[in-house]
Amino acid sequence: MARAGMAAGFLYLAACMILGGSSAAGLLANAALQVMAVLILAILAFRQGASLFRGPLGALMIFGVLFMVFAALQAVPLPPGVWTALPGRAVAERAFDQLGLSLPYMSWSLNPDGAIAAALSILPPLAMVALLVRGGEWSRLLPVAIAILAVIAMLLGVAQQAGSRDSPLYFYAFTNWGSMVGFFANVNHQATLLLMSLPFVAALASPTLRGGRLLDQDRIPKLLILACLYALLAGAVAIGGSRMGLALLLPVTLFCIGMIVTDLTGRVSRLWLGSVALMLAAGAIVLAGSGAVLKQELSSQPGEVGTTRGIMWQRTADIVPAFMPAGSGFGTFVPLYRMNEEPDRRTRTYANHAHNDYLEWVLETGVAGILLLGAFFLWWGRRMVAVWRTPAASLGRAGSVATAALMLHSLVDYPVRTAAIAVLAAIACTFLAREPAPKPKDDPARTARRRG
Template sequence: MSGSFLKRISQWNALAIAAGVLLAFSMFLGGASRAHLLPLAAIELLALPVLGLALVRLVRTGVWKEHRFLLTLAALAMALPLIQLIPLPFGIWSSLPGRDQAVLALEIAGIAPSWLPLSLTPDRTWQAFLALLPPVAMLVAALTLDRVTVTRLVWGVLAFVILSIVLGTLQITLESRTFYPWATTNFGSLVGFFANRNHMATLCLVALPFAAAMAGSGLNSRDPEAGLRVWVGALIIGLILVALGAIRSRFGILAAGPGLVGVLLVAWVSSGRGRPTPLVMGLAAGAAVAIGIVALFALGPILDRFDTDVANEARFENWPIVARAAQDFLPLGSGLGSFDPVYRSYEPVETLRAAYVNQAHNDYLELWLETGWAGIALIIAAYVWWARRSWTAWRAGTHLERDLQRAASVALLLIGIHSAADYPMRTETIAVIFALCCAILDGAARPSRLPEPRRRRA
């Protein structure tokens, strides 16, 4: 009996350590969406043992029964690229919608294949499957870990945000490529460990509700570390707000307002008070001061970023083209990873520019093109899951476990909003943090494992 117990403890420790290492690798090496095959391969290889350990623990503990819906969504997402790689007889493949140009190209080249996969770019579809391994591994692992370990992972994300802002400060003050981890990047901007400033803004916004949950949970708590949580959380919020101005991301600026509303709601509920306390008012005042500093020192550059007429922005002009291509490939899509060659075949000559379009800058449109109705059905199901779990989380009590679930619901919504105008989930950093948030929020499916905390009187 004791040997079996020690073996389980050892497996749990190994899984906790492996999940932490996977999160660290994903954050430090997964900040680019292209031209990073070696770092991506390292993250994917590390995800394999994490996924194996997590699946074993998931089955042995029976925890999977509490997370059937979310695990089903994850399994379907993993199965989709594999289904697109199944070979089809050429007669059936050539009759599928959207294959006319590909059939013509094969005829001109004198190639007569007997079998072809559904995807027009099977190599990229396989890469898409491999890129799903790290977030799925993090999801399954976090579902089986205890609250304390998951909380430590969240603290790790917050620490990474601070480190990214520090690195970004060096980037914009010293203006040296030495401090930029990626060759293709927004040089001169605060990008941290990312290649794209918009993705850095997403990371900052995702961290805001978790910092608010940490700060709010410390209000009126008897926990000896409550005061530390309040001040650290408040400092992180202020630092992020200032950083958003320095990043100069359109999305970061536009989403800061709704993000702050979510932050205040998370902090309010986490504090367990029905009326504002002095500390809550202090947090709000600190946020106002930070916004004032941003407006004072960064208003000019921010306005410069908004000078371009939105109606003339290339990404918005491209969306109707992507939608037309997606309709031609319905109901099955062109295959994950096939956006680039498919878009080039549809791009009108009059829209050609020196820079080529390698992403739709709208992940919903891009997934519609690449996966057809199956991908859209998965997205709708994911939002249904988010709505149900968020409703449960926001109606629950005020201990730290529920506070993190509410923060996760806000973070997931911010990522979902950004995905409508960019591609944050195509970086392993955001994808793995997204998966961690999903696991945290799905904890609302079961009753809390902790009693309500004792509160001090006002």
């Protein structure tokens, strides 16, 4: 049973990486991953039952199920008296009135198909968490698997960049031709994968570093190999073409150094924390001052005004108030964005997402989505503090750094919407969840009273 679970976990992770590199372009591939996820969940539910929702990973399973139920409810048809009372539905009501049609039943989401797609998208990460509920020791091998897949993605990206525009190594028709995209459709998602793999490479050094055994001669070759691997993956991020990936490389590396320092000393160094805080503050000021990511054009058609992230964010933010507090529903960003563009400023750029997942989430889910996201952030913050205070929680610290990189990259992109990144995030969250919390120090007086 343990070996079967291990094989299923590794094979499913590899399948998600290879097939799950695009949220929209890989329709059939994503459908195959979702079918596999249903089979995995059905088998595990039959064998483990309610135990899937207990233990340290129970909260993750509950978050996943809540998201699925929330998205599915948005696709349920509602009577005209209900859906017309939701904010922002007046335009749909007027359309039926102008056509001379009676108001039909309509769902909470203005795009019920998009809501169903959102509900199905959570299946791959949910299946991976379920596989790890009783993962046992094999789950400790996952950092090795992640590192191997990251190296394969990096090598594939190098081969893509070295080839021609017609290279068969690109997986998707709509992609960043001539760039290092690996298994993905664009360079930003490739950068997210490599960034998230870096803390797991650093965590592989933990058994060598813990307890100050750095000078053990037998362990030096392993450290050198891991250092070279880290340098290769970091170098791929630096030259990959993702500006936000490059901006996040320094903070991720600083926290990986903090992981190593914590493994060596058994505690978080205050000097390191102060240095990281100063460097991150300086980097944030420089990034905000330059506005490199905000000003990066997403379209470069001759003779037209380019579309930047800043423009997209402003247009999206302008739509949000009309649909609060209910939200417009999953899958509605594209039509709403096009409807609210100024006709004389439209470009040929297809805005498939807001390039800020939090802003798009607020538009589509409203207050309920904000509360669900806030609950996850609260869980994440508590677990992050716990693993950084626990000397033996190296994989938990790696999970915290990997998820932090993903959440920061989501400020300017939408990486978690791909099955590959979503499953990697699920693995990172399982490590964050299952590492032990720090044991409270015994109070001498309390100890004496217990003995007495």
